[in-house]
Amino acid sequence: MALVLAVAAALANAVTTILERLGVESAPSEMSMHLSLLAHALRRKVWLAGFAVMALAFLLQASALHYGQLSLVQPVLTLELPFLVVILGVWFGYRLGWHEWLGAIGAAGGLAAFLFLADPRGGHLQPGLRAWAIVAFACLGACAVAVGLARIGSRTWRAAMFGTAGALAFALTAAFIKVATDYLSSDGWLGMLGHWQAYALVASGLLGVFLAQNAFHAGPVTASQSTLVIVDPLASMAIGIGLFGDRIRTAGLRGPVESVSLIVGFLSVVLLACSPLVTAMRSGNGEGPERRGP
Numbered sequence: 001m002a003l004v005l006a007v008a009a010a011l012a013n014a015v016t017t018i019l020e021r022l023g024v025e026s027a028p029s030e031m032s033m034h035l036s037l038l039a040h041a042l043r044r045k046v047w048l049a050g051f052a053v054m055a056l057a058f059l060l061q062a063s064a065l066h067y068g069q070l071s072l073v074q075p076v077l078t079l080e081l082p083f084l085v086v087i088l089g090v091w092f093g094y095r096l097g098w099h100e101w102l103g104a105i106g107a108a109g110g111l112a113a114f115l116f117l118a119d120p121r122g123g124h125l126q127p128g129l130r131a132w133a134i135v136a137f138a139c140l141g142a143c144a145v146a147v148g149l150a151r152i153g154s155r156t157w158r159a160a161m162f163g164t165a166g167a168l169a170f171a172l173t174a175a176f177i178k179v180a181t182d183y184l185s186s187d188g189w190l191g192m193l194g195h196w197q198a199y200a201l202v203a204s205g206l207l208g209v210f211l212a213q214n215a216f217h218a219g220p221v222t223a224s225q226s227t228l229v230i231v232d233p234l235a236s237m238a239i240g241i242g243l244f245g246d247r248i249r250t251a252g253l254r255g256p257v258e259s260v261s262l263i264v265g266f267l268s269v270v271l272l273a274c275s276p277l278v279t280a281m282r283s284g285n286g287e288g289p290e291r292r293g294p
Contacts, residue, residue, distance in 0.1 A: 163227030
């Protein structure tokens, strides 16, 4: 059940990426890291549609995290980029080349091999306030460093750093989601609202959305999407193991093969992000990769 819900969330995230990028890419450069960027997005119908799909993705992810471990659900969300390419190819009619086919097969195959070998289990620890404080401090501190680094360098570097910061915020949000959904299941809506994790979830989620919009706006989707898709599952696996006690099987040859599987999967994600199909995605301006004929 958790795996099916996570795959559905990845698909919804891919649709969200297309719609939200179309909503912010025309914003003036001076709006970066200002609330005016969100104000600009809120006036675009395409961005509002993306926000609605993002809400659906959130519900699917929350349900997946309720039934499964953080270290299982979050890596599955890397399928977002293969789904993104398929949508651009099938729905928008763009031609799929070797970048897209090789990247999609490598990303899906590497992820499947890792999950089969690692067999994530456990995740039943109830972390105390001290453990939460350590994880939150580490994630938010790393976010602050990434945002600081985003203030210098090229557009590609800025997009990558904002993407890294957004991914870290989303990984922390996923941890809050997992606990909040457990409270919702046992205590109901009113009971869940009596726990601070419900409010921390909203705060970290909004931070992640804000940073992701800046990543889309700052530079090429090649850089922003690669870091968003790769850093999130890596940070989530670390949080799952350290905070919730998730366990992955690494004995014998499993560990090295799992590492190779992750490397293949992440390199495939980078290959997809660098494909002409993704990098040329535009907002109705006539530019972009070659479309299929009628």
